[in-house]
Amino acid sequence: MADYDVVIVGGGSAGATLAARLSENPARRVALLEAGHDWRAAEAPPHLRWPNPGPIIQDHKWLWPALKARRTAAQKPILFWRGRGMGGSSAMNGQIAIRPPLEDFQDWPEGWQPDDVLPYFTKLEDDRDFPTANYHGRSGPTPVWRAPKDQWGPMDLALAEAGAALGYPWAEDHNAPGATGVSPYAINSRDGRRVSVNDAYLEPARGRGNLTILGDALVDRVLLEGRRAVGVRVRLAGAWVEIKADTVILSAGAVHSPAILLRSGIGPATHLRALGIAPLAELPVGDNLQDHPAVAVMMPLTPEVRVADVAFRHTNCCLRYSSGHPGTGANDMIIMAFNLMMRDRSIGRLAVSVFQSFSSGTLRLAGADPTVDPVIEENMLSDPRDLARMRDGAKRVKALIDTPAVRRRIAGAAALAGTGVPLDPMPDDQALLASAGDAQHITSTCSMGRVVDADCRVLGVDNLRVIDASVMPRTVRANTNLTTIMIAERMAERLQR
Numbered sequence: 001m002a003d004y005d006v007v008i009v010g011g012g013s014a015g016a017t018l019a020a021r022l023s024e025n026p027a028r029r030v031a032l033l034e035a036g037h038d039w040r041a042a043e044a045p046p047h048l049r050w051p052n053p054g055p056i057i058q059d060h061k062w063l064w065p066a067l068k069a070r071r072t073a074a075q076k077p078i079l080f081w082r083g084r085g086m087g088g089s090s091a092m093n094g095q096i097a098i099r100p101p102l103e104d105f106q107d108w109p110e111g112w113q114p115d116d117v118l119p120y121f122t123k124l125e126d127d128r129d130f131p132t133a134n135y136h137g138r139s140g141p142t143p144v145w146r147a148p149k150d151q152w153g154p155m156d157l158a159l160a161e162a163g164a165a166l167g168y169p170w171a172e173d174h175n176a177p178g179a180t181g182v183s184p185y186a187i188n189s190r191d192g193r194r195v196s197v198n199d200a201y202l203e204p205a206r207g208r209g210n211l212t213i214l215g216d217a218l219v220d221r222v223l224l225e226g227r228r229a230v231g232v233r234v235r236l237a238g239a240w241v242e243i244k245a246d247t248v249i250l251s252a253g254a255v256h257s258p259a260i261l262l263r264s265g266i267g268p269a270t271h272l273r274a275l276g277i278a279p280l281a282e283l284p285v286g287d288n289l290q291d292h293p294a295v296a297v298m299m300p301l302t303p304e305v306r307v308a309d310v311a312f313r314h315t316n317c318c319l320r321y322s323s324g325h326p327g328t329g330a331n332d333m334i335i336m337a338f339n340l341m342m343r344d345r346s347i348g349r350l351a352v353s354v355f356q357s358f359s360s361g362t363l364r365l366a367g368a369d370p371t372v373d374p375v376i377e378e379n380m381l382s383d384p385r386d387l388a389r390m391r392d393g394a395k396r397v398k399a400l401i402d403t404p405a406v407r408r409r410i411a412g413a414a415a416l417a418g419t420g421v422p423l424d425p426m427p428d429d430q431a432l433l434a435s436a437g438d439a440q441h442i443t444s445t446c447s448m449g450r451v452v453d454a455d456c457r458v459l460g461v462d463n464l465r466v467i468d469a470s471v472m473p474r475t476v477r478a479n480t481n482l483t484t485i486m487i488a489e490r491m492a493e494r495l496q497r
Contacts, residue, residue, distance in 0.1 A: 012088020015251030038215025153339030
Protein backbone atom coordinates (compact mmCIF):
# COMPACT_ATOMS: atom_id res chain seq x y z
CA MET A 1 0.00 0.00 0.00
CA ALA A 2 1.26 3.47 -0.88
CA ASP A 3 2.16 5.88 1.91
CA TYR A 4 -0.21 8.50 0.45
CA ASP A 5 -2.90 8.83 -2.15
CA VAL A 6 -1.28 12.03 -3.46
CA VAL A 7 2.18 13.49 -2.93
CA ILE A 8 2.63 17.11 -4.01
CA VAL A 9 6.16 18.41 -4.58
CA GLY A 10 6.48 22.14 -3.90
CA GLY A 11 4.65 24.35 -1.42
CA GLY A 12 4.32 27.46 -3.58
CA SER A 13 1.37 29.13 -5.30
CA ALA A 14 0.19 25.92 -6.95
CA GLY A 15 1.32 23.30 -4.44
CA ALA A 16 -0.11 24.93 -1.32
CA THR A 17 -3.40 25.53 -3.11
CA LEU A 18 -3.59 21.91 -4.27
CA ALA A 19 -2.72 20.52 -0.83
CA ALA A 20 -5.42 22.57 0.85
CA ARG A 21 -8.11 21.77 -1.71
CA LEU A 22 -7.35 18.06 -2.18
CA SER A 23 -7.20 17.44 1.57
CA GLU A 24 -10.75 18.78 1.92
CA ASN A 25 -11.72 15.18 1.21
CA PRO A 26 -10.94 13.45 4.54
CA ALA A 27 -10.58 10.09 2.81
CA ARG A 28 -7.67 11.31 0.66
CA ARG A 29 -4.20 11.08 2.22
CA VAL A 30 -2.15 14.04 1.00
CA ALA A 31 1.53 14.84 1.54
CA LEU A 32 3.05 18.23 0.68
CA LEU A 33 6.85 18.37 0.33
CA GLU A 34 8.67 21.72 0.27
CA ALA A 35 12.42 22.05 -0.28
CA GLY A 36 12.63 25.12 1.94
CA HIS A 37 11.58 25.89 5.49
CA ASP A 38 8.07 25.19 6.72
CA TRP A 39 6.79 28.08 8.77
CA ARG A 40 3.56 29.02 10.48
CA ALA A 41 1.86 32.36 9.96
CA ALA A 42 2.60 33.43 13.52
CA GLU A 43 6.33 32.77 12.97
CA ALA A 44 6.74 35.03 9.93
CA PRO A 45 9.51 37.63 10.33
CA PRO A 46 8.36 41.25 10.02
CA HIS A 47 10.09 41.84 6.68
CA LEU A 48 8.15 38.96 5.10
CA ARG A 49 4.95 40.86 5.85
CA TRP A 50 6.12 44.27 4.65
CA PRO A 51 4.44 45.88 1.62
CA ASN A 52 7.92 46.36 0.11
CA PRO A 53 9.39 42.93 -0.79
CA GLY A 54 12.96 44.20 -1.14
CA PRO A 55 14.21 43.15 2.31
CA ILE A 56 12.75 39.62 2.12
CA ILE A 57 14.28 39.18 -1.35
CA GLN A 58 17.66 40.11 0.13
CA ASP A 59 17.27 37.47 2.85
CA HIS A 60 18.73 34.38 1.18
CA LYS A 61 16.95 32.09 3.61
CA TRP A 62 13.87 32.55 1.42
CA LEU A 63 15.65 32.06 -1.92
CA TRP A 64 17.58 29.45 -3.86
CA PRO A 65 20.79 31.38 -3.15
CA ALA A 66 22.95 29.81 -5.88
CA LEU A 67 20.34 29.77 -8.67
CA LYS A 68 21.42 31.92 -11.60
CA ALA A 69 20.09 32.80 -15.04
CA ARG A 70 21.41 34.60 -18.09
CA ARG A 71 18.80 37.17 -19.11
CA THR A 72 20.04 38.06 -22.61
CA ALA A 73 22.92 36.91 -24.78
CA ALA A 74 24.73 40.17 -23.93
CA GLN A 75 24.91 39.38 -20.21
CA LYS A 76 26.48 37.00 -17.73
CA PRO A 77 24.35 34.77 -15.48
CA ILE A 78 23.26 36.44 -12.23
CA LEU A 79 21.05 35.54 -9.27
CA PHE A 80 17.54 34.44 -10.22
CA TRP A 81 14.92 35.05 -7.53
CA ARG A 82 12.77 32.02 -6.75
CA GLY A 83 11.02 31.53 -3.44
CA ARG A 84 12.30 28.69 -1.26
CA GLY A 85 10.12 27.93 1.74
CA MET A 86 6.46 27.28 2.36
CA GLY A 87 4.50 29.68 0.18
CA GLY A 88 7.19 29.61 -2.51
CA SER A 89 7.50 32.82 -4.47
CA SER A 90 4.18 34.07 -3.06
CA ALA A 91 6.12 34.64 0.19
CA MET A 92 8.58 37.06 -1.47
CA ASN A 93 6.94 38.46 -4.61
CA GLY A 94 5.63 41.98 -5.24
CA GLN A 95 2.12 41.01 -4.01
CA ILE A 96 0.68 42.23 -7.31
CA ALA A 97 -2.70 40.66 -8.08
CA ILE A 98 -3.03 41.33 -11.79
CA ARG A 99 -4.87 39.02 -14.15
CA PRO A 100 -4.06 38.51 -17.80
CA PRO A 101 -6.60 39.54 -20.43
CA LEU A 102 -8.97 36.60 -20.84
CA GLU A 103 -8.06 36.60 -24.53
CA ASP A 104 -4.75 35.01 -23.51
CA PHE A 105 -6.62 31.77 -22.90
CA GLN A 106 -8.07 31.53 -26.40
CA ASP A 107 -4.88 29.75 -27.47
CA TRP A 108 -4.94 27.31 -24.52
CA PRO A 109 -6.31 23.77 -24.92
CA GLU A 110 -9.96 22.85 -24.62
CA GLY A 111 -11.11 23.24 -21.03
CA TRP A 112 -8.89 26.29 -20.45
CA GLN A 113 -10.76 28.82 -22.56
CA PRO A 114 -11.77 32.25 -21.19
CA ASP A 115 -15.18 31.10 -19.93
CA ASP A 116 -13.55 28.06 -18.32
CA VAL A 117 -10.95 29.95 -16.28
CA LEU A 118 -12.89 33.03 -15.15
CA PRO A 119 -14.83 31.16 -12.42
CA TYR A 120 -11.54 30.09 -10.86
CA PHE A 121 -10.09 33.59 -10.91
CA THR A 122 -13.17 34.68 -8.99
CA LYS A 123 -13.06 31.64 -6.69
CA LEU A 124 -9.54 32.38 -5.48
CA GLU A 125 -10.06 36.05 -4.61
CA ASP A 126 -11.67 38.26 -2.01
CA ASP A 127 -11.79 41.63 -3.78
CA ARG A 128 -12.52 44.34 -1.24
CA ASP A 129 -13.03 47.14 -3.75
CA PHE A 130 -15.33 45.55 -6.35
CA PRO A 131 -17.24 42.87 -4.44
CA THR A 132 -20.40 43.04 -6.58
CA ALA A 133 -18.72 42.82 -10.01
CA ASN A 134 -19.54 39.50 -11.67
CA TYR A 135 -15.91 39.12 -12.73
CA HIS A 136 -14.63 39.39 -9.14
CA GLY A 137 -14.87 37.14 -6.10
CA ARG A 138 -15.76 38.17 -2.59
CA SER A 139 -15.07 35.20 -0.33
CA GLY A 140 -11.97 33.48 -1.72
CA PRO A 141 -8.73 32.85 0.20
CA THR A 142 -6.69 35.55 -1.59
CA PRO A 143 -7.34 39.13 -0.38
CA VAL A 144 -7.18 41.85 -3.04
CA TRP A 145 -7.33 45.62 -2.62
CA ARG A 146 -6.00 48.83 -4.17
CA ALA A 147 -4.23 51.56 -2.23
CA PRO A 148 -5.92 54.98 -2.46
CA LYS A 149 -3.85 57.80 -3.93
CA ASP A 150 -3.24 59.37 -0.53
CA GLN A 151 -1.15 56.28 0.26
CA TRP A 152 0.86 56.36 -2.97
CA GLY A 153 4.54 57.19 -3.26
CA PRO A 154 6.32 59.74 -5.43
CA MET A 155 6.76 57.61 -8.55
CA ASP A 156 3.20 56.27 -8.35
CA LEU A 157 1.88 59.82 -8.43
CA ALA A 158 4.36 60.88 -11.09
CA LEU A 159 3.39 58.02 -13.42
CA ALA A 160 -0.33 58.68 -13.00
CA GLU A 161 0.02 62.41 -13.68
CA ALA A 162 2.46 61.96 -16.54
CA GLY A 163 0.33 59.24 -18.14
CA ALA A 164 -2.72 61.48 -18.06
CA ALA A 165 -0.72 64.38 -19.54
CA LEU A 166 0.32 62.16 -22.45
CA GLY A 167 -3.22 60.99 -23.12
CA TYR A 168 -3.24 57.50 -21.61
CA PRO A 169 -6.67 56.63 -20.17
CA TRP A 170 -7.44 55.91 -16.51
CA ALA A 171 -8.80 52.51 -15.41
CA GLU A 172 -9.79 52.11 -11.77
CA ASP A 173 -9.57 48.29 -12.03
CA HIS A 174 -6.98 46.74 -14.32
CA ASN A 175 -8.66 43.34 -13.83
CA ALA A 176 -11.92 44.54 -15.38
CA PRO A 177 -12.65 43.33 -18.92
CA GLY A 178 -11.20 45.71 -21.50
CA ALA A 179 -9.34 47.87 -18.97
CA THR A 180 -6.21 49.64 -20.21
CA GLY A 181 -4.07 52.65 -19.38
CA VAL A 182 -3.04 53.91 -15.95
CA SER A 183 -4.35 51.88 -13.01
CA PRO A 184 -3.82 51.38 -9.32
CA TYR A 185 -2.32 47.96 -8.76
CA ALA A 186 -4.53 45.29 -7.28
CA ILE A 187 -2.48 44.13 -4.29
CA ASN A 188 -2.51 40.72 -2.62
CA SER A 189 -2.39 41.79 1.03
CA ARG A 190 -4.61 42.50 4.00
CA ASP A 191 -4.23 45.57 6.22
CA GLY A 192 -0.95 46.34 4.48
CA ARG A 193 0.52 42.90 5.25
CA ARG A 194 1.46 40.17 2.79
CA VAL A 195 -0.83 37.14 2.57
CA SER A 196 1.01 34.23 0.93
CA VAL A 197 -0.59 30.96 -0.15
CA ASN A 198 0.87 29.52 3.04
CA ASP A 199 -1.31 31.96 4.98
CA ALA A 200 -4.36 31.88 2.73
CA TYR A 201 -4.59 28.18 1.89
CA LEU A 202 -2.39 26.06 4.13
CA GLU A 203 -2.88 27.69 7.51
CA PRO A 204 -6.62 26.86 7.69
CA ALA A 205 -5.91 23.28 6.55
CA ARG A 206 -3.06 22.36 8.89
CA GLY A 207 -5.22 20.65 11.49
CA ARG A 208 -6.47 17.99 9.10
CA GLY A 209 -5.38 14.48 10.00
CA ASN A 210 -5.13 13.46 6.36
CA LEU A 211 -2.66 16.24 5.43
CA THR A 212 1.08 15.81 6.05
CA ILE A 213 3.28 18.87 5.50
CA LEU A 214 7.05 18.42 5.36
CA GLY A 215 9.55 21.25 5.02
CA ASP A 216 13.26 20.97 4.23
CA ALA A 217 12.30 18.14 1.89
CA LEU A 218 14.42 18.26 -1.28
CA VAL A 219 13.07 15.98 -4.00
CA ASP A 220 15.58 14.35 -6.31
CA ARG A 221 13.36 12.51 -8.77
CA VAL A 222 10.13 10.68 -9.39
CA LEU A 223 10.15 6.96 -8.62
CA LEU A 224 9.00 5.01 -11.66
CA GLU A 225 7.99 1.44 -12.33
CA GLY A 226 8.16 1.25 -16.09
CA ARG A 227 6.14 4.25 -17.22
CA ARG A 228 4.14 4.58 -14.01
CA ALA A 229 4.99 7.02 -11.21
CA VAL A 230 4.87 5.40 -7.77
CA GLY A 231 6.43 8.06 -5.53
CA VAL A 232 9.44 10.31 -5.07
CA ARG A 233 12.98 10.13 -3.73
CA VAL A 234 13.40 12.91 -1.16
CA ARG A 235 16.00 14.08 1.34
CA LEU A 236 14.57 14.39 4.86
CA ALA A 237 16.72 15.18 7.92
CA GLY A 238 19.84 14.60 5.82
CA ALA A 239 18.86 11.13 4.61
CA TRP A 240 17.48 10.07 1.24
CA VAL A 241 14.19 8.18 1.58
CA GLU A 242 11.43 7.01 -0.72
CA ILE A 243 7.84 8.16 -0.31
CA LYS A 244 5.29 6.11 -2.22
CA ALA A 245 2.05 7.54 -3.58
CA ASP A 246 -0.71 6.58 -6.00
CA THR A 247 -0.42 9.98 -7.72
CA VAL A 248 2.61 12.29 -7.92
CA ILE A 249 2.06 15.99 -8.62
CA LEU A 250 5.04 18.24 -9.36
CA SER A 251 4.27 21.81 -8.31
CA ALA A 252 7.84 22.91 -7.75
CA GLY A 253 7.59 25.81 -10.20
CA ALA A 254 8.87 26.50 -13.68
CA VAL A 255 12.49 25.94 -12.59
CA HIS A 256 12.35 22.92 -10.34
CA SER A 257 9.47 20.90 -11.79
CA PRO A 258 11.33 20.47 -15.11
CA ALA A 259 14.56 19.78 -13.22
CA ILE A 260 12.88 16.92 -11.32
CA LEU A 261 11.45 15.53 -14.57
CA LEU A 262 14.87 15.65 -16.21
CA ARG A 263 16.52 13.83 -13.30
CA SER A 264 13.75 11.24 -13.63
CA GLY A 265 14.67 10.51 -17.25
CA ILE A 266 11.87 12.59 -18.79
CA GLY A 267 13.15 15.14 -21.28
CA PRO A 268 15.45 15.56 -24.31
CA ALA A 269 17.21 12.22 -24.70
CA THR A 270 20.51 13.64 -25.96
CA HIS A 271 20.80 15.95 -22.96
CA LEU A 272 19.94 13.16 -20.52
CA ARG A 273 22.39 10.67 -21.97
CA ALA A 274 25.19 13.25 -21.77
CA LEU A 275 24.57 13.38 -18.01
CA GLY A 276 24.40 9.62 -17.61
CA ILE A 277 20.63 9.62 -17.09
CA ALA A 278 18.73 6.88 -18.92
CA PRO A 279 15.94 8.45 -21.01
CA LEU A 280 12.46 7.17 -20.26
CA ALA A 281 10.27 9.60 -22.23
CA GLU A 282 11.48 11.92 -24.99
CA LEU A 283 9.72 15.23 -24.25
CA PRO A 284 10.82 18.87 -24.67
CA VAL A 285 11.11 19.46 -20.91
CA GLY A 286 12.91 22.73 -20.22
CA ASP A 287 12.25 24.17 -23.68
CA ASN A 288 9.87 27.06 -24.41
CA LEU A 289 11.01 28.93 -21.28
CA GLN A 290 9.47 32.39 -21.19
CA ASP A 291 9.62 35.45 -18.97
CA HIS A 292 8.77 39.14 -19.21
CA PRO A 293 11.84 41.19 -20.17
CA ALA A 294 12.04 44.55 -18.41
CA VAL A 295 14.26 47.60 -18.70
CA ALA A 296 14.32 49.89 -15.68
CA VAL A 297 15.26 53.55 -15.68
CA MET A 298 16.72 54.90 -12.42
CA MET A 299 16.27 58.46 -11.19
CA PRO A 300 17.47 60.24 -8.02
CA LEU A 301 14.48 61.57 -6.09
CA THR A 302 14.42 65.04 -4.56
CA PRO A 303 14.78 64.82 -0.76
CA GLU A 304 11.32 66.24 -0.07
CA VAL A 305 9.45 63.49 -1.97
CA ARG A 306 11.37 60.46 -0.70
CA VAL A 307 9.41 57.97 1.36
CA ALA A 308 10.18 57.93 5.06
CA ASP A 309 10.33 54.18 5.67
CA VAL A 310 12.04 51.31 3.80
CA ALA A 311 8.91 49.25 4.53
CA PHE A 312 6.86 51.62 2.33
CA ARG A 313 4.98 49.99 -0.54
CA HIS A 314 7.34 49.85 -3.51
CA THR A 315 4.69 50.25 -6.23
CA ASN A 316 0.99 51.12 -6.42
CA CYS A 317 0.59 52.24 -10.02
CA CYS A 318 1.11 50.83 -13.50
CA LEU A 319 0.44 51.83 -17.09
CA ARG A 320 -0.66 49.11 -19.50
CA TYR A 321 -0.83 49.91 -23.18
CA SER A 322 -1.07 48.23 -26.58
CA SER A 323 1.99 48.64 -28.77
CA GLY A 324 0.12 48.04 -32.02
CA HIS A 325 3.04 45.96 -33.26
CA PRO A 326 1.92 43.37 -35.84
CA GLY A 327 0.81 40.12 -34.25
CA THR A 328 0.39 41.52 -30.75
CA GLY A 329 -2.76 41.85 -28.67
CA ALA A 330 -4.15 44.41 -26.27
CA ASN A 331 -2.04 45.41 -23.27
CA ASP A 332 1.05 43.66 -24.55
CA MET A 333 3.22 46.20 -22.71
CA ILE A 334 3.38 47.63 -19.19
CA ILE A 335 5.21 50.51 -17.49
CA MET A 336 5.65 50.23 -13.72
CA ALA A 337 6.40 52.82 -11.06
CA PHE A 338 8.83 52.09 -8.21
CA ASN A 339 9.04 54.42 -5.22
CA LEU A 340 12.31 53.08 -3.82
CA MET A 341 14.98 50.51 -4.55
CA MET A 342 15.12 47.67 -2.06
CA ARG A 343 16.24 49.65 1.01
CA ASP A 344 17.38 52.76 -0.90
CA ARG A 345 14.78 55.51 -0.49
CA SER A 346 16.75 57.99 -2.62
CA ILE A 347 16.14 56.24 -5.95
CA GLY A 348 12.91 55.97 -7.91
CA ARG A 349 12.44 54.25 -11.20
CA LEU A 350 10.14 53.52 -14.10
CA ALA A 351 10.41 50.15 -15.78
CA VAL A 352 8.94 49.01 -19.07
CA SER A 353 8.23 45.33 -19.69
CA VAL A 354 7.16 43.24 -22.66
CA PHE A 355 4.15 41.36 -21.28
CA GLN A 356 3.40 39.46 -24.49
CA SER A 357 6.80 37.98 -25.11
CA PHE A 358 7.73 35.91 -28.16
CA SER A 359 11.32 35.08 -27.18
CA SER A 360 11.98 31.75 -25.50
CA GLY A 361 14.86 30.14 -23.70
CA THR A 362 15.89 26.85 -22.14
CA LEU A 363 16.45 25.14 -18.82
CA ARG A 364 18.95 22.30 -18.60
CA LEU A 365 20.56 20.31 -15.82
CA ALA A 366 24.16 21.08 -14.89
CA GLY A 367 24.41 17.49 -13.70
CA ALA A 368 22.41 14.71 -12.11
CA ASP A 369 23.09 15.94 -8.56
CA PRO A 370 19.78 17.30 -7.13
CA THR A 371 21.66 19.79 -4.93
CA VAL A 372 23.08 21.57 -8.00
CA ASP A 373 20.83 24.19 -9.58
CA PRO A 374 19.88 23.93 -13.27
CA VAL A 375 21.26 26.16 -16.01
CA ILE A 376 18.83 28.82 -17.22
CA GLU A 377 19.22 30.68 -20.51
CA GLU A 378 16.28 33.06 -20.75
CA ASN A 379 17.25 34.35 -24.21
CA MET A 380 15.10 37.42 -23.69
CA LEU A 381 14.67 40.01 -26.46
CA SER A 382 16.03 37.51 -28.99
CA ASP A 383 12.83 37.76 -31.03
CA PRO A 384 12.91 40.96 -33.12
CA ARG A 385 9.31 41.71 -32.15
CA ASP A 386 10.27 41.89 -28.49
CA LEU A 387 13.32 44.06 -29.08
CA ALA A 388 11.37 46.46 -31.32
CA ARG A 389 8.69 46.94 -28.65
CA MET A 390 11.29 47.37 -25.92
CA ARG A 391 12.93 50.07 -28.01
CA ASP A 392 9.56 51.81 -28.37
CA GLY A 393 8.87 51.29 -24.65
CA ALA A 394 12.10 53.04 -23.71
CA LYS A 395 11.02 56.01 -25.81
CA ARG A 396 7.68 56.09 -24.02
CA VAL A 397 9.42 56.02 -20.64
CA LYS A 398 11.60 58.95 -21.73
CA ALA A 399 8.48 60.86 -22.79
CA LEU A 400 6.97 60.26 -19.35
CA ILE A 401 10.17 61.42 -17.62
CA ASP A 402 10.19 64.60 -19.71
CA THR A 403 6.79 65.68 -18.31
CA PRO A 404 6.64 68.19 -15.42
CA ALA A 405 4.98 65.53 -13.26
CA VAL A 406 8.21 63.50 -13.20
CA ARG A 407 10.76 66.29 -13.58
CA ARG A 408 9.70 68.11 -10.41
CA ARG A 409 10.20 64.94 -8.36
CA ILE A 410 13.68 64.00 -9.54
CA ALA A 411 17.03 65.60 -8.83
CA GLY A 412 19.20 64.40 -11.67
CA ALA A 413 19.57 62.54 -14.94
CA ALA A 414 17.85 59.24 -15.72
CA ALA A 415 19.92 56.17 -16.56
CA LEU A 416 19.36 52.50 -17.36
CA ALA A 417 19.57 50.19 -14.38
CA GLY A 418 22.45 47.75 -14.41
CA THR A 419 24.61 49.67 -16.88
CA GLY A 420 24.18 53.34 -16.00
CA VAL A 421 23.71 54.23 -19.68
CA PRO A 422 21.98 57.64 -19.86
CA LEU A 423 18.46 57.80 -21.24
CA ASP A 424 19.37 60.95 -23.14
CA PRO A 425 20.30 60.36 -25.92
CA MET A 426 18.18 57.29 -26.41
CA PRO A 427 20.17 54.09 -25.78
CA ASP A 428 20.77 51.73 -28.68
CA ASP A 429 19.72 48.09 -28.88
CA GLN A 430 22.99 46.85 -27.38
CA ALA A 431 22.45 49.01 -24.32
CA LEU A 432 18.92 47.63 -23.93
CA LEU A 433 20.20 44.05 -24.23
CA ALA A 434 22.90 44.74 -21.66
CA SER A 435 20.47 46.38 -19.23
CA ALA A 436 17.41 44.15 -19.54
CA GLY A 437 16.28 42.23 -16.50
CA ASP A 438 13.37 39.88 -16.11
CA ALA A 439 10.18 40.18 -14.11
CA GLN A 440 10.76 36.84 -12.35
CA HIS A 441 7.69 35.50 -14.18
CA ILE A 442 9.20 32.32 -15.59
CA THR A 443 6.70 29.97 -17.28
CA SER A 444 6.12 27.26 -19.88
CA THR A 445 9.02 24.84 -19.29
CA CYS A 446 6.55 21.88 -19.10
CA SER A 447 3.91 23.41 -21.31
CA MET A 448 0.51 21.97 -22.21
CA GLY A 449 0.53 20.22 -25.55
CA ARG A 450 4.28 19.61 -25.41
CA VAL A 451 5.05 18.00 -22.04
CA VAL A 452 1.63 17.63 -20.40
CA ASP A 453 -1.89 17.27 -21.71
CA ALA A 454 -4.87 19.52 -20.90
CA ASP A 455 -5.28 17.67 -17.58
CA CYS A 456 -1.64 18.35 -16.71
CA ARG A 457 -0.71 14.66 -17.07
CA VAL A 458 2.86 14.06 -18.24
CA LEU A 459 2.63 12.59 -21.72
CA GLY A 460 3.44 8.90 -21.81
CA VAL A 461 3.77 8.51 -18.03
CA ASP A 462 0.93 7.32 -15.79
CA ASN A 463 0.02 8.82 -12.40
CA LEU A 464 2.31 11.82 -12.87
CA ARG A 465 1.14 15.41 -13.30
CA VAL A 466 2.76 18.84 -13.36
CA ILE A 467 0.57 21.64 -12.01
CA ASP A 468 2.22 25.05 -11.76
CA ALA A 469 3.37 27.96 -13.95
CA SER A 470 5.49 25.62 -16.04
CA VAL A 471 2.41 24.19 -17.80
CA MET A 472 1.28 27.51 -19.30
CA PRO A 473 1.45 27.11 -23.09
CA ARG A 474 3.02 30.56 -23.26
CA THR A 475 3.53 33.44 -20.87
CA VAL A 476 0.45 35.48 -20.01
CA ARG A 477 0.11 39.25 -20.18
CA ALA A 478 0.28 39.69 -16.42
CA ASN A 479 2.25 38.88 -13.32
CA THR A 480 1.93 35.12 -13.01
CA ASN A 481 0.91 34.50 -9.38
CA LEU A 482 -2.87 34.73 -9.80
CA THR A 483 -2.81 32.63 -12.97
CA THR A 484 -0.78 29.95 -11.20
CA ILE A 485 -3.25 29.83 -8.31
CA MET A 486 -6.09 29.69 -10.84
CA ILE A 487 -4.49 26.67 -12.55
CA ALA A 488 -4.23 24.91 -9.20
CA GLU A 489 -7.81 25.73 -8.24
CA ARG A 490 -9.12 24.39 -11.53
CA MET A 491 -7.02 21.23 -11.40
CA ALA A 492 -7.92 20.58 -7.75
CA GLU A 493 -11.59 20.57 -8.74
CA ARG A 494 -10.90 18.20 -11.64
CA LEU A 495 -8.98 15.85 -9.35
CA GLN A 496 -11.82 15.86 -6.82
CA ARG A 497 -14.17 14.25 -9.35
